[in-house]
Amino acid sequence: MKTSTQISRRSFIQKGSIATGALLLGNAISALAKGKKMGVALVGLGYYSSGQLAPALLHTNNCYLAGLVTGTPQKAVDWAKKYNIPQKNIYNYQNFDEIANNPDIDIVYIVLPVSMHKEFTIRAAKAGKHVLCEKPMALNAAECRDMIAACRKANRLLSIGYRLHFEPHTQEVMRLGQKKVMGKVTTIETGNGFTYGGDPNAWRLKKAMAGGGGLMDMGIYAIQGSRYTLGEEPVAVKATQEKTRPDFFKEVDETVFWELKFPGGAKVTGKSSYNNNWGYLHVTTENGNFELDPAFGYGGLDGKINGNPMKIPNIIQQAAQMDDFATCVALNKQSRVPGEEGLKDMRVVDAIYRSLDSGKWENI
């Protein structure tokens, strides 16, 4: 944690973006009023940490990149230089637990393959740190429950990297759907995916490390999208799948299609893929329609209401997400995307996999 005096020394790299800052001004003032910026340690310095989270941490107001956890010594050297991280705040996966003795680190952000989320969440909580964990939260709902219990026992906050909850197009969709602004939602059609052309030996294609394929990685956004549009929890699901490259997707799903039953009766269909570039959320209501397309990425969302542009600015989602969690930590307040939110999605994912096996409707 840094005091205001220490903050001013780093302020040249930590001045927040006006767009993000303006949206979170109320929260930011609360955290900063306490004269503290929360120190974040990134665990796993791969694609998402290096391309999105570390750059976003240069635009946060309430937190800053204070530490690193990596298994690659050269990354430690390169990142320390690039982000001005002291050697004493750099750990590897073996000595990670010593982070307990480091007052600079308040929040540990887990950005590892899915099979490592549970272990590092529990180790971080035991080390007395608050935890941000990337999506999908874990391999299955049972692991999510263990993570929630461990953080509760350690009296630490847990939040999942659901950046879209801090994103204004998404917040507009939540408002329109949940408040029934255009009448009740009758239909949702959503899909998320990309054409996987990467390394055939990558962890994302190994069931033991990824838990599944396109459904775990991309489908989780479409499931979330349906849940936050309606503000309801689904009760049953029926799913089917298709594989056009079975040699490539030997262990994990390629494309999955599902229908979800919600208590309010909306007809909700979704799909996920590692073989199609999808990313949309189309919603029909009693009195009209609204949509996001793109709906789930971080390269800029776009939306329409009854065919007319939403005209909402894009923000740095990750900066807004991390600033919000830092404020939650400062105020000892539950995040709007706590572990329980990750668990809800994983219960749906588990039921989809059960339905793929049984060929029947499965209760969630």
Ligand code: NAD
């Ligand atoms: P990545 O493969 O690029 O990075 C994973 C990191 O984990 C690497 O630095 C790697 O060295 C490290 N690692 C440690 N042990 C490993 C092992 N045994 N095998 C493989 N790697 C190991 O992955 P990524 O794309 O950065 O994804 C990491 C997490 O972030 C995933 O949970 C993913 O779903 C999530 N993610 C989220 C978003 C988002 O928009 N919220 C975007 C991308 C990724």
